[in-house]
Amino acid sequence: AIQLTQSPSSLSASVGDRVTISCRASQDIGRALAWYQQKPGKAPKLLIYGASTLESGVPSRFGGSVSGTDFTLTISSLQPEDFATYFCHQFNTYPLTFGGGTKVDI
Amino acid sequence: EVYLVQSGVEVKKPGESLKISCKGSGYRFTSYWIGWVRQMPGKGLEWMGIIYAGDSDTRYSPSFQGQVTISADKSISTVYLQFNSLKASDTAIYYCARARGSDYMDVWGEGTTVIVSS
Numbered sequence: 001a002i003q004l005t006q007s008p009s010s011l012s013a014s015v016g017d018r019v020t021i022s023c024r025a026s027q028d029i030g031r032a033l034a035w036y037q038q039k040p041g042k043a044p045k046l047l048i049y050g051a052s053t054l055e056s057g058v059p060s061r062f063g064g065s066v067s068g069t070d071f072t073l074t075i076s077s078l079q080p081e082d083f084a085t086y087f088c089h090q091f092n093t094y095p096l097t098f099g100g101g102t103k104v105d106i
Numbered sequence: 107e108v109y110l111v112q113s114g115v116e117v118k119k120p121g122e123s124l125k126i127s128c129k130g131s132g133y134r135f136t137s138y139w140i141g142w143v144r145q146m147p148g149k150g151l152e153w154m155g156i157i158y159a160g161d162s163d164t165r166y167s168p169s170f171q172g173q174v175t176i177s178a179d180k181s182i183s184t185v186y187l188q189f190n191s192l193k194a195s196d197t198a199i200y201y202c203a204r205a206r207g208s209d210y211m212d213v214w215g216e217g218t219t220v221i222v223s224s
Contacts, residue, residue, distance in 0.1 A: 001168070034210035036151075043201055043214035044143075044151065055212070087151055091209035095167035096141075098151040 006099035023088035032092035108132040110215035128202030135183040136160040139205040
């Protein structure tokens with residue numbers, strides 16, 4: 001199975017900071033990666049798919065990029081409501097897999 | 107609007123069986139795949155498997171193959187996740203989610219909490 005390694009596992013940041021979260025795939029998955037946000041006690045929410053396409057309704061401060069097998073989620077200016085855990089998810093090959101998550105503390 | 111509504115909290119004993127449900131509405135149910143994702147207490151997301159609601163074509167993660175059964179009843183727009191013999195380690199929140207293609211998941215249910223304890 002394709003492994004996704006997220007880093008860091010947690011981070012602390014301030015409102016207005018630029019935050020980057022990394023996700024490295026164990027093999028080539030093209031652009032078949034999505035990012036989700038999960039708040040405590042809630043279901044995950046789709047933010048980005050196809051490595052960089054913003055889901056409808058998601059604020060433009062969220063962005064995604066890819067270089068080879070390295071994927072990045074960027075929050076350009078952190079807002080209080082962005083306190084959450086973020087997961088990457090590859091959908092290139094079965095079994096589909098998730099990264100371990102990155103918890104963002106404000 | 108698209109919704110996935112899941113069945114409620116379950117408290118079971120080890121060895122018991124269980125079938126939880128996920129009912130779709132607001133879209134053409136038979137044109138989409140529905141996946142199941144496990145989240146153990148305080149842990150990350152684990153992809154369990156996926157079913158195409160139109161013809162019940164199903165794929166499983168090797169980690170869950172043989173441990174659970176995913177099925178669908180398109181007449182009532184509902185997908186199921188079945189456990190034959192629960193273990194304490196099955197204690198988790200189980201999410202269903204609609205997949206675009208058979209790929210990423212764009213709409214999620216609220217989750218079903220399953221507690222297995224003697």
